[in-house]
Amino acid sequence: MADLQYTPIEEIEKIHASLQAGFKSGRARDIKYRKHQLLQLAYLLKDNKDRFNQAAGLDLGRSYPENEILEHYVSLEQIKYTFDNFEKWTKPESAEFSIYFGARPQIRKEPKGVVLIFVPFNYPIMLLMSPLAGAIAAGNTICVKVSELLPATSSLLAELFPKYLDQDLYRIVNGDIPVSTKLLELPWDHILYTGSGRVGKIVAAAAAKHLTPVTLELGGKCPTIVDPRVNLKVAAKRILWGRTSNAGQTCVAPDYVLIPKNGEEAFINALKEAYREFYPNGTTEPGNIARLPNHGSFDRVKGLLDDTKGTIILGGETDREAKYIAPTIVKNVGPEDSLMKDEIFAPILPIITVGDFDEAIEFINARDHPLALYIFTDDSKLKEKVFSNTRSGSCVCNEVVLQIPTPGLPFGGFGASGNGGYHTGKYSFDLFTHQRSTLTMPNWMEVALASRYPPFSSRKSKLVETLSSPSFPPRDSVYNPRGWGKWVVGFLTLGASILWTQRKNLTAH
Template structure:
């Protein structure tokens, strides 16, 4: 793999200017041109499957199956989904029907924001770079991509391939570390998407605030998994271990820790140990199905946490600094204040925290920042509802892990400390799109609401109020919950009056009044 070549800091502002000029050229207003660039991006992936697979192996020790299943395939599928749906997503929408305004032709125009900055992470360096780039271009923006310097092989490969497939005034790559990222953040952008840690997310937000730049933050946090005794224990152990140890635990939505009733902890641990033996029969160190830590610094951090834990390691625990290897590790009897429970682990260590009951699990989850994901393993519908209805998280899954990111149509994003905003698929298009309100109001409207113009009079106020003011439902009675029932008789009379009014208007040729009559008559009849 080639060495990562940093972009000269002094070149970054000119790169931004080139992208700004690309946006000003208006060529991205043409949907066919956007689709051409998006399709080129898809071929960038397809033509270089082996190169990306090898780069992921070099950066993360990523096994081939994992490389395709959790990164390469989702990336190209996401790009193709955007390509196939662009015309539908970009189409101007009619505003929801409104009696008062429908004749003014209110519509929502889908317009690009301008030139955007995407800062992507090391853990999914291909997918979380190229998928949002596709969404940004689909929305009509030009893009500066700043990939992580930690995933150096993938970042260098991306920097070499982008100019071969995409126009230079549409998408560029800046490689580097803190100085290069700092320079990017000093410049003004029309939107910033950052994926990474909460600490850096605060830095990005502060820099964006200087220019009032909108920001989408995809952060992380400690995502809990709640296990109920009603669960299918074989399914639970299989999916939980896969979700935790895939990518060596370096996944922002991996289950960070497990909350389980004390009486069920032994059953869960036994099942996890059995599944572990199936996953890694000769041990994880010799397995071709397990990744490595991204850097020595990340390795040392996790090694220190393992050494400090007061819990009991029941499987794993081995480390090898020369390989940046932390064995998949399960730790039982972990307390709330343990070293493993302070910050997001972002590694292959699974703490199991015993609780008295599901209520205590929920209470503990709610005592911490909102996580990016929350998992519950149970067959009981009541338990699943209890956990989901009484917690907050970016996503919530029952009896599954990680799969929400690959499900087309689902938003990917956090809440509170785990992030703000969404992307992936249509949500990337929406994130980088400005919804521009528009109207084209005919002259005859003034015959109906001409009373809005000075000089103001009591009669004008009376007429406008009849057109505009709604009739509220019955006033709530303290201690009584409204059922939402309506007066059917009044509705029928209102419908009859409306039909007679429409007939009168049509025979009198006062067609311009038609859109306003329902509101007026229902107001008079207090429906």
């Protein structure tokens, strides 16, 4: 596969202008043409599955089966769902009934315009195809910047885009920091960035100069609370899978475990059993565990392991030349440990013991809001307590990561983990859609609306009050249940008295 060719800096403005012209042409707004381009996008993946699997192996050391499970089939499902449903999403919505019903108030679904999507290295196909499908369905023209850490995948996308998609409407740009910087100097109608919080701040600051709306998906440290009473064998398998898939380079992967001290030993034994089941011949065999994208990432993760004060109980092996970090479990990890400073983004799972679940909740709430929060428990009250007393992008019980491909759920962060939501079907469509309010006021409503004109009078004021002033229940009716209670008791007493009187009269006769 050819070396990655960066897009020349001087071409960036020309691409931007071409996409603006493409949007003004109106071709991207045609429903049938959108459907055609979505179908082309699907076949771009289907026709080249083996080539994308090969590229993932070259870039990330990811095996074909893992790549198909994590990216290929999920992406196709997202495109298919959008293809099947987006036409109805484009229909105008009528506003709720009001005194302005005669004006036929509606919400039109219109494309935002020319949008920019930054795609990270860890899931370059899934995190491209989902928002790209939504942006196409919404009628936008689109510029895509794929991570330069993926030369094979980025080169393949640059080759295939012109063969399958309309280049007047959808373009791939490749390059490193200077290319990204040039892109951010230009005015866009929306920017979607997925990556680190450090770069997210740069993107947001650049977008602010043009008042460009921005959606940020930034990750963070996703906590996992484990109730020792749960099926620990199942919990350990799911947590270990979520932590080690794609070499732990998943923004919603469980980043650390919080467990009461009395359950730690049993949970560690369950992790060891799952570890042996996952890697019966060891983890170094090709395809068993993906690799990190470059030596800089390896050195960062190796430094975390070297500096930890915790005890490595499984894994710990590393190979810089191969950019390999073994799946690693670390216990006796403290709140200030090197593994707890930032998102690990590698197949390393720290275990932190707590006194009880209240302490676990306090631990989570003392830190930035995570992109995902997990709890493993069969206690519905404990689940509700965690859900209700924490804040996160998503909150999942007895599973990890699978909230991402689940249809009908938005994917988005909160606070330091990002803002906005997209990813599944309509949420990506909505992200790149402007909901435009419309009214068409008929002349016959002038009778009802004439009171707004001067000269003003008490008669006009009274008419406006009659038409527009809302009524409320008594001020104490919500917080003082006795206000209604006395009436309920009164009516029940009255009803009982009437029934007793009627029964007495019948008996007398």
